[in-house]
Amino acid sequence: MTIVHIAGSAVLPFGRYPARDVVSLGAEAARAALADSGLRPADVGFGVFANALAGRLFGASTLGQNVLAEVGVAGIPVLNVENACTSGSTAVHLACTAIRAGEAEVALVVGAEKMCVPQLGLINSGETEVDTLLGLVTPASFALRAQRHMHEFGTRPEQLAAVAVKNRAHAGRNPAAMFRQPVTLEEVLAAPMIATPLTRLQCCPIADGAAALVLVSERVARRLGATVRVAASVLTTGTYETAPELARWETDRRAAGLAYEQAGLGPGDLHVVECHDAFTIAELLHYEGLGLCPPGEGGAYVEGGAAALGGRTPVNPSGGLLSRGHPVGATGVAQVVEIAQHLQGRAGERQVPGARVGLAHCMGGDKDGDTKSCTIIILRT
Amino acid sequence: MTGLPPELAGAYRVLDDRHVVLLAARAGADGALTFPRRAWNAATLAPAEPVEVAAVGRVYSHTTVCAKAPYGLPTPYAVGYVDIDGTGLRVFGLFDQDSAAALAPGQRVELVARPVGVGNDGAACLRPVFRRLEDAA
Incomplete structure (x- = not known):
């Protein structure tokens, strides 16, 4: 089983972005992580997008495909993950699983959220609980x-x-x-x-923001000189x-x-x-x-x-x-x-x-x- | 005001004297009680045995929420967990406003229904609230 490595990473400063939407925040982080890795959009074989609140706040769904398409990544498996505060780390976990299973050699993971909007209210476990x-x-x-x-x-x-x-x-x-x-x-x-x-x-304060990672197989990591691995x-x-x-x-x-x-x-x-x-x-x-x-x-x-x-x-x-x-x-x-x-x-x-x-x-x-x-x-x- | 909100009606039963019982079930592994009630036993996947539990116990932990209250609850309001006597259940609940100031771990409490706040439909409703046993009328 291959060992997953980190080939690229990026964080958009967290804060308030009143003029930006979730897709543009995610795409900016994705573009920066890809650039950091030295890989091209066409190298990506698996995509995972994490978001917890866009469905509730904006009625949006399956935004991952929109985010990845913005950076030229399409025609590959793309998953959308909602897992509360662990949405982003669950996305990382899923990408690791895919690479270990041999489903892809390069995975792009993006997490993005836009929370600084008037309709947010207090966060709870759901109105039917x-x-x-x-x-x-x-x-x-x-x-x-x-x-x-x-x-x-x-x-x-x-x-x-x-x-x-x-x-x-x-x-x-x-x-x-x-x-x-x-x-x-x-x-x-x-x-x-x-x-x-x-x-x-x-x-903790609410915030808008995005972060992205490029995860790769051992073979690709050797080619890129990536040394940080997922243990x-x-x-x-x-x-x-x-x-x-x-x-x-x-x-x-x-x-x-x-x-x-x-x-x-x-x-x-x-x-x-x-x-x-x-x-x-x-x-x-x-x-x-x-x-x-x-x-x-x-x-x-x-x-x-x-x-x-x-x-x-x-x-x-x-x-x-x-x-x-x-x-x-x-x-x-x-x-x-x-x-x-x-x-x-x-x-x-x-x-x-x-x-x-x-x-x-x-x-x-x-x-x-x-x-x-x-x-x-x-x-x- | 018609009673408990529909989301709570499957979890509690209000008695004629406004005391509230928990609608639990013997649904956990090893026959443990679960609350809110689960339909199936976790070990056997057979239908769980419904059990009604008198909601009297001791405060395990409590806090006073000072942020803007949801559902028309008073601000501030007190919530916490209570260990229900003889059941192994530790249940979350609201505390009666009159009892909130003197709460402490170990305090004896019982569950009663009071008109508090509104439901998801915006209508005034009953809610189960724990009150200090010394405060009971």
């Missing part, structure tokens, strides 16, 4: 985890806020991030409350237990275990991590789920600087969802782009020196107190 009718908006589901983590482990509000401060400092070094001005612990804690104990600066790619769901454990995320632990087994390494081998910090508590839970620290010690981990640039294992050097922004369909692709660029030594001012192994983690959707989808992709040189 019982929990939605009872007021479960996404910030509340994470706030409930934060409350339980504080109750069980004594995690403090200042430790939650430290995640937002760290990620904003990282974003200051990332020209593609949405919010780059530093914030203080006091500012994070004093921001308007969204759902106790999470203030506005502890909740593991895992996609799984929650287990939807009747008594969800909110202070420990079993789905994270299970997905991470599978990914480490595939890659033949462990959390101590990671040089850089991107994770799904939709809310500050999420990043603490992911430290613990990924094995970066023991259960319950996420607060101390971030407070001690281990997750900061220059720390033991920098987490979210891009600024994460909290500061880079979270255009849902683009996020999972952008996380892999970020890791790839660190491993290629192309991450600019936020470069993790000597990074050779990195992990991108994403999760999306709520069901019965668990996530609907979790992905982990490990890259190494």
Whole structure:
């Protein structure tokens, strides 16, 4: 079975693009990733497009064919993926699967989203879900985890806020991030409350944006000189237990275990991590789920600087969802782009020196107190 | 006001005294209860056994949502998970406004129906809300 490599990558800076549509955002990222790879549109044998909200917001469907046609890619299999916040990383996973199966030697993965429109409203799990009718908006589901983590482990509000401060400092070094001005612990804690104990600066912003990757087989990678390879790619769901454990995320632990087994390494081998910090508590839970620290010690981990640039294992050097922004369909692709660029030594001012192994983690959707989808992709040189 | 919104009617039954029972099912592997009710047993794929559960338990986690409330719910409003006595179920729910200020993990609560907010059709409706047992009339 061939080993999938990263041949090209690109991220369109996340932010607000009132005059652009989803197709133009996606096509710009796709064109840039193809140019980065040195490949031509005619070389692409498989396409995957990720988007989560265009159907609901604009009545659009099967936009992937439109995006790829804009960059001259047609007459090949094209898939459209909606998998909540993991739409983009699921698209990466599917492209890896196709290349490993020998269905294609070059795959183009594009994630794009346009969210900064008046009709967005609060994101939930769907208007027919019982929990939605009872007021479960996404910030509340994470706030409930934060409350339980504080109750069980004594995690403090200042430790939650430290995640937002760290990620904003990282974003200051990332020209593609949405919010780059530093914030203080006091500012994070004093921001308007969204759902106790999470203030506005502890909740990721909506954004427009796009990201793209060109994935290739080992044979094509040798020809191009591409050195970053996919060491593991895992996609799984929650287990939807009747008594969800909110202070420990079993789905994270299970997905991470599978990914480490595939890659033949462990959390101590990671040089850089991107994770799904939709809310500050999420990043603490992911430290613990990924094995970066023991259960319950996420607060101390971030407070001690281990997750900061220059720390033991920098987490979210891009600024994460909290500061880079979270255009849902683009996020999972952008996380892999970020890791790839660190491993290629192309991450600019936020470069993790000597990074050779990195992990991108994403999760999306709520069901019965668990996530609907979790992905982990490990890259190494 | 006619009662629960249709999306909730398959999950709860309102008794004459406005107490609410959970419409659960013995549908999990090893005969575990599931809520909301599932139609099929996960282990055997046979039809699941319907079970009605008295909704009394202890608060597991709670939060107060201060962002603009959906469905005409009051702002702020409180939600959380409750461990239902003797069932292994941990269920999500709204908390009664009068109980919200004094919530804490372990607090005893029961489920009652109250007129709260609107449904997907915009009409006023009943919703099940947990209230502190000490607050019960």
